[in-house]
Amino acid sequence: MDAQIPTLAIVGHPNAGKSSVVATLTENDRIAIDKRAGTTTRSDQYPVEIDGKTVLRFVDTPGFQNPTDILEWFQQHPSDTDLARAFVEAHRHDHLYSHDCALMKPIAEGAGIILVVDGSKRIKEKDRTEMELLRLTGRPRMAIFNNLSANDKYIAAWQDALNKSFNSVRMFNAHRATYAERIALLNALKTIDQRWEPMLDETVRAFERDWERRIEQSVTSILKLLRKALTYKVVKIIKTNDLDSDQDREQIRQRLTEGLQEGLRTLEHEAQAEIREHFKHHVWNVSPSSLLVKDLFSNEVESRLGLNRHQTVLASAAAGAATGGALDLGIGGLSFGAGTLIGASIGGVLGVLGTSQLAKLDIKRTLGVERFTLGPVSNPRFPFILLDRSILYCARAMNWAHGRQAADENAPNRVPDQSAKVPRGFAEALDSEDHKTLAKFFAAARKGKDCPQEQRVREIIHGLLRDLSTDKIDSRADL
Ligand SMILES: Nc1nc2c(ncn2[C@@H]2O[C@H](COP(=O)(O)OP(=O)(O)O)[C@@H](O)[C@H]2O)c(=O)[nH]1
Ligand SMILES: [Mg+2]
Structure with missing residues (x-):
């Protein structure tokens, strides 16, 4: 040895x-x-x-x-x-x-x-x-x-x-030890044998660098997800002769909506697999009540993550994301534009994101065919929700002890309490300047463009992730 x-x-x-x-x-x-x-x-x-x-x-x-x-x-x-x-x-x-x-x-x-x-x-x-x-x-x-x-x-x-x-x-x-507690244990090991001190000091520093690098990699995975999700669209081309009625068109819209959602779910799963890899998780048991196992387009996810209405309106307006004069924000209950109320009435299990308010349908008729394009996502809340869920996922990956292989009901995680009476997403807790910066990044991503504020966006997400893994969080919930 x-x-x-x-x-x-x-x-x-x-x-x-x-x-x-x-x-x-x-x-x-x-x-x-x-x-x-x-x-x-x-x-x-x-x-x-x-x-x-x-x-x-x-x-x-x-x-x-x-x-x-x-x-x-x-x-x-x-x-x-x-x-x-x-x-x-x-x-x-x-x-x-x-x-x-x-x-x-x-x-x-x-x-x-x-x-x-x-x-x-x-x-x-x-x-x-x-x-x-x-x-x-x-x-x-x-x-x-x-x-x-x-x-x-x-x-x-x-x-x-x-x-x-x-x-x-x-x-x-x-079952509960966090990254910070692992580091504390390593530091304590120095005291039991002084000969180990230089090597353990170096190890602790290497751990800290490695942790920063993993957070950085996770930020990259999240930004990649947001970029892909905000340019994703689904297309269907049908011969005009085969289209009998508006009912057919409505069916196509529904199928395209399902296709768009399925594609977005897949993109989210791909990013999650990357994040698990960054934090070396192969076993992944999540409690069925966790927001992480709820459907991305469910009412629950929508109501607990992302920005509130007021913040969404301000951020979108500041980013110039609103088009055509009217702010068609599609945030149920607030009637910005006609689409909102129709979407809200469909409501039910799905949040407004589960309806036509996720993205706009474009229909082009040429040479006997109709080309239906749904997407990319235009709903301004969606990217904030996707961001919040990614951060929640990272929180779980960062704070779930590797020795805790089975879902242990008695060992809560160090993540913000998502079941609290007043739901508070990660993005919601940022200031309005950061909201604006994020909204600008989303607007650029939607157009497939680079964003001058990208570095700042990286810093914002990096800061959130670092705080979540270094014991600043004391309210906990089982994920
Ligand atoms: N609740 C709880 N269970 C634990 C903890 N550590 C180990 N266990 C459980 O105790 C059992 C024995 O753990 P194991 O690590 O195999 O013990 P060993 O025989 O000393 O290697 C397993 O069912 C573990 O899941 C802990 O911190 N909290
Ligand atoms: Mg053993």
Whole structure:
């Protein structure tokens, strides 16, 4: 093992959450986490790589089989300066101690120790035995509480016992830990072994740079989505002879609307896949009540995301997005232009975006055919809604711990509370100057043009994403 690379063996009881902790710390959601105890029977190495370089290594271990025997053996060999190594040497071929040797091997090779305890359980004699034998290895040691339930009446007893044997004792919840908490844990690791300080400092800096880069990549994915969505259109060409009535035309309009919506949903899914990739998520369980699983054109999404009416009117007007004199904003209830009321009456499950107010239908008649074109989207609220949902998606990707593989109802995410009485989208919380800048970008994107304010738009979205992942948010909701 390369002595330069800090290596930490994660030890603790079966089901204490060791594999979950490793999964969260290494952002690896492919690590096997199982409700059954004893899933891990070997010590598996999980390197943390940045730019193809291993900067840190965690070793997931099986948990002790015979801690009492090990402690006794340690106590019978007081003159050995390196007990972990001596124990493995003496027992490597003894199958009774195969798990113990698998666990002790990385420690024998110099790894530091992170003991994971479930602080919601009563402390037992076996726990004290394990703490003592880990102390006797003489390796740098940190203990973390990964409380599997809200019960905290045993914490003080644990803390007392752990403080005697460990250099550092911290809380770290494998299901809830955020980026900021992972960084905090890395910083704390420096204190348990000063030799690691330079390497860990570099690692923390590399993590921070990497996080900035991921946010930047996500901004790029979002802008690409907005550009594609705002130029997307659907076309149908039909021979005039085949068109009998206005009813046929209405049917075509409906089919085109469905086609436009389907195309936009696909574009959104493509951007979401990119965002998941930026944040290394392969497992993606979202609660069915989340706004993220609601249809993009549903009333719910429309009413909870995007700008409010007033802001939409101001932003669109400032961006010169309103055409033909009348502000046909299509924001239900406010009668700007005739189309609005018709759209609103169709309403129902679909918001106004689910109706003809999403985009304008253009019909051209030439040489015996009619060419129906729907799109691009002209509704000024739509891009704000799409932006908000993308940010919500990023919030979920950024703040969902990789060790939390199943949807865990008790572990809320660090995202703004979308179920709050007063709904507040991300865009809504920006100031009117930013709204105007965004509206200008959308207007340019709709025409397929570059926007002089693009850099500012990037900064606005970048700022929102950074704030969402650095503990500034305290109201939380389950996504
Ligand atoms: N609620 C909750 N469950 C957790 C947490 N960490 C682990 N678990 C669950 O506890 C069980 C055992 O976790 P695992 O990581 O496989 O433990 P290991 O045997 O120590 O590796 C799994 O069902 C996990 O989903 C946590 O922070 N909160
Ligand atoms: Mg495990």
